[in-house]
Amino acid sequence: MSTADRAERVPKQDRSRATRRRLLEAAVACLAEHGWAGSTVSVVAERAGVSRGAAQHHFPTREDLFTAAVEYVAEERPTALRALFPEGAGADDRRAVIAALVDLYTGPLFRAALHLWVAASNEEQLRPRVTELESRVGRETHRIAVDLLGADESRPGVRETVQGLLDMARGLGLANLLTDDATRRDRVVRQWAALLDEALG
Amino acid sequence: MSTADRAERVPKQDRSRATRRRLLEAAVACLAEHGWAGSTVSVVAERAGVSRGAAQHHFPTREDLFTAAVEYVAEERPTALRALFPEGAGADDRRAVIAALVDLYTGPLFRAALHLWVAASNEEQLRPRVTELESRVGRETHRIAVDLLGADESRPGVRETVQGLLDMARGLGLANLLTDDATRRDRVVRQWAALLDEALG
Incomplete structure (x- = not known):
């Protein structure tokens, strides 16, 4: 491969990666807002500003797109969590760690994952992939x-x-699905953080 | 009302009540097995062996039928739980009580309720009723x-x-949706029962 070819190829790969990322982010938002029944490759392509053909080049099936989307956002969670405690967490941080762990289950990713999860319980094509x-x-x-x-x-x-x-x-995340359960959740988390702190020694 | 009229009316009410109960039970089973998208008044009527017209006489809309179904089974839970501990529960029964409470979230009612719950998060017609x-x-x-x-x-x-x-x-119920989580669940319940027993004194 000539130097000129290489120079052209890199931005192309970048563009392809950026398109893929836009599709994945649009897929999670779509699933969280409209559920599985309202989430198709076309709807996501439009939301991401990508042609349907380009979307299908990246993700041949609906199942490919949405499992990849949940996986993509889920993979960012460890990094995000560790970034909250850059020096690692000590015993003093335990309550903050428990609150941060609970927060994982109240955002759009949990909503998206929940829709995928529940859909997988009735759809044979989805089930093994979501289980894994x-x-x-x-x-x-x-x-x-x-x-x-x-x-x-x-x-x-x-x-x-x-x-x-x-x-x-996970149960607190479910309780937050239809109503804003933040006030009750904070009290439950505070109490159980105290009990767990003691249990963990 | 003559005595003859009354004699005829009672069995009619009984029949109507029995039809209603068959519809509600079929609706819960249908929701648990096929999810919200696969659950319609017609499907439930057929499953219950009731004409579509009779089903619609009892439940004019799909929302009426499925919220009533989840409510009906949910209302049986207190009675069923109390029946497990007919003399009330003492401090010695705490672990058994906790196990029984957790069991509420692993059966077909929880699956049915979960489908309704998740559907309600995207369907405005369903949302206020399910929230309530x-x-x-x-x-x-x-x-x-x-x-x-x-x-x-x-x-x-x-x-x-x-x-x-x-x-x-509730979180344990969700974890049991796609796979049989009973072995892990038993261990978690045993450990949390010990923590709770100590916390409740």
Whole structure:
């Protein structure tokens, strides 16, 4: 490949990556706002300002686009979480860490993931992919939680304590779906942060 | 009204009540299996062995039928829970009570309610009714939980401790949607039951 070819190729790859990213972000927003039934490749392409053909070049099927979208945003979460505690988190930060973990489940990503998740329970084409994605994201979230909480999983019960916290966070996310549940949630999080702080030692 | 009229009227009311109940039960099963998109009055009428006209006599709209169905099954839950602990529950029963509360969120009713809930987040016709239903069922579940756990809500933090438990139960229900999560769930419930037992004193 000549130097001139290479110079032309790099911006093309950049453009392609930028298009892909626009599609993924539009897909998450679309899923969060309109649910699975209202989310198609065409709707997302239009929202992203990309032609339908270009969208289908990147994502041949609807299932490809939306699972990739949830995966893309989910992959940003560990980085975002660690950025909140750039020096790592100490025992004093535990309540802040618990609040940050719960926040993962109240934004547009959780709404989008929830729609995909519920749709997958009735759609055979979606189910295996979402199951696999969900379990991968779940393991990664658990790993970050253990790390930021400074939880010692070699002690009996600690693993299940952290898992229960993430289950509670998921339930709080669900409770926030139809109404703004922030006031109640803050009180619950404060109380359970105190209980968990004690349990984690 | 003559005695003969009355004699004829009672069985008619009974038949009407039985038809209504068959429709409600079929509606919950349909919602749990096929989700909101696959759940219509016609599908439910056929499943219940009732004519479409009769179904529409009882429930004029799709929203009427499915919110009534989730409400109907939800109303049976307090009775079913109390029946598990006919003499009331003592401090020794706490772990069993917590397990029973969590079980509320893993059966077909929770799946049905979840589909309705998620659909309501994008459908304006459904949203206010489901929001109201959800908050009523939530308050009632909280009341039973406080009662069976023997939780003293006049003590600071106790209310939020119980709320967090129910949020965790909801999150565990969601985790059970795509895969059978029973083994992990049992371990989490055992550990959180121990934390709660200590917190409630």
